[in-house]
Amino acid sequence: MARRVAVIGAGMTRFVRRAKETSRELAFGASRMALDSCGLSLNDIDCVVHGTAPDAFDGFHMKGEYLSDGSGAFRKPYLRCYVGGGTGVFAPIQGWMHVASGLFDTCLVVCEEKMSSCQPHPQGAFNSIFDHTTERPLGPNLLWIFALEMNRYMNAYGISQRDIAGVSVKNKKNALDHPAAQVAKETTVEEVLASEVLAWPVHRLMVSPVSDGAAAVILAGEEKARRLTDRPVWIQGVGWDLDTSYWTNRDLAYPQYVENAARRAYRMAGVREPRKEIHLAEPYDPFAYKELHHLEGLLLSEKGKAPEDLARGRFDREKGELPTCPSGGLMGVGNPIAAAGLMKICELFWQLRGEAGKRQVPGKPERGLAQAWGDLMQVGTVVVMGIK
C-alpha cells in the first residue's frame, strides 16, 4: 500500500513575456519560495523532480541537467520528466511516486520554461513534432492542429465560437486577482471574437501567450507532513494516459485519454461522483476550447455540454457550482508550458488551504482537480487533491 503524500509548500515566479532571469534563476526563484513557504531548507529535501518541456525552447540539450542547480538538485537524487504540455501535472505525479513508494520523505518538484529564448517563435520548436514525410512539408504549426480540433469539437456538438469565447473572458478576469499573471484582462465575448483570426476558428484572444516562468511545490510523506504543517493538502489520486501518437487517428471531438486518466485518479481518490465530489477544477486551458473539451473528458460536464454549463455560470469563481481555473489559468496567468501545469497544482494548494486571497473560491472547498495535456497532443495527466 502506497504511503499518503501531501503538498506542504508552493511557490512560483511571475509569468512574463521575457524574463531577465536565466532559466536557472527562474527555477531557483520558484524553488526558494516553495521552501520558504513551509520553513524548509535545501537540506530538508531528500530528492528533486524537475519538469520542463522541449530542450529547444531554452536552446540547449540536456536541459534537465542544466537546470539542476536552480532546482536544488546539488548532490541529490534527481529526475527530469517530460510529457510535453502534460509535464506540469506529471512532475508532481513523479514526485508522488518517489514519496509514496517510501524511498524518500520529502521531494521538491520544480517546473520551468523559458520560451522567449526560442527565435523567431517557439512554434518553430514544434515543427519537428510532425511527421517529417507526410506533414512537415505542409509547414504546419500547432495552431493549425488546434484549429482543426476545435472545429471538429464544434461540428460534433453544434457549438459556436461565441460559446467558447466565454472561457477567455472568465479566465482573463479571474487572473486579474493573480499577482503572477501575464495576460489578465477585463474583456468581453465581442472583443474576443473581434480579435485577429490566427487559424479559423481560433482567434488571438482564445490562445494563451508565450511565457517565461517557474513554479514549485514541496511534497512530504504523511508522518513528515503532519510534523511540518497542520494544514497538509493530500494528493488523493493520480492518473495519466496516452492516446495514439497519430493525431489523425484520434477522436478529435472527445479526449478519451483524459477520461482514462481521470478515472484512474478518481478511483484512487475514492471519488464516485466527480460532479458532486470535485469542488473546484484547474483543467488545462492553453486554448479557450480546451478547457471545455477537457471538462468533458474529466467527466465534469456531459459530452458537448460544457459550453452550456459555462453560459449558465456553473464554472464562475464566485457563484458557480464548480469553479474552473480560479487562478486565471493559462489564458490569464500565462503559459510557460511545464510551469503552467504546476501553477495549477499550486492553485489547488492555496485554494484548499484557504490562502488564495482575492481568488478564494467560497464555501471552503475540500477537494480539487488539476489536469494537463500534452506530448503529441495525446497525453492526459490528472491529480486530485484534498484536505482529508
Added chain:
Amino acid sequence: MPATKTRQALKVWGSWKGELPLQNLYTAGIAGNEFFRVLKERGELLGAFCQQCEYGYVPARSFCERCFADLSGTFKTVSSEGVLLAWTQCHRDRTGKTLKKPVWLGAVRLQGSSSALIHILKVPPQELHAGRFVRAIFKPAAQRVGSILDLSHFE
C-alpha cells in the same frame, strides 16, 4: 520546410534532408549581466561568494547551488591570476575536421575562486603542467563587447 525545397531535397529516393529551423536569444541573467558588464567595462572577472559554504563562483552566480543562499549581494572581482588544473591540446574541430593549428584549452582556478574557468591557453607547450600559474589576458577596451571572448586567453 517549404514544399518546393522538399522536392529539391528528394534527390536520393527514400530520404530527404530536413532541419530544425531555430535560433536562440540567450539570456545572461541577473548575475550574468553583471559579470559581462564588468568584463566589458573594466576588463575584470566577477565572482559570487557563499559564506556559509565557503565557495566562490566565477563567473558570478545569483544563488548558491549548495545551500540556496541568495548571492546577488556578494559580487566582487577576483584576481586575473590562477592555477592551471588541467589542459588539453585539441586537433579536431566540432565537425571532425583537422584544425590547421592545434588549440590549447585549460581549466583555471583563479585566486579567490573555488570553481574552474575553461578558456583558451597560450602557454609554450613545454611549460604546460598542472599547477602552473597562468594569467588572464583581456582584449583592449575598445574591442570588448560583453562576451566571454573579451577574455582573450590565459598565458
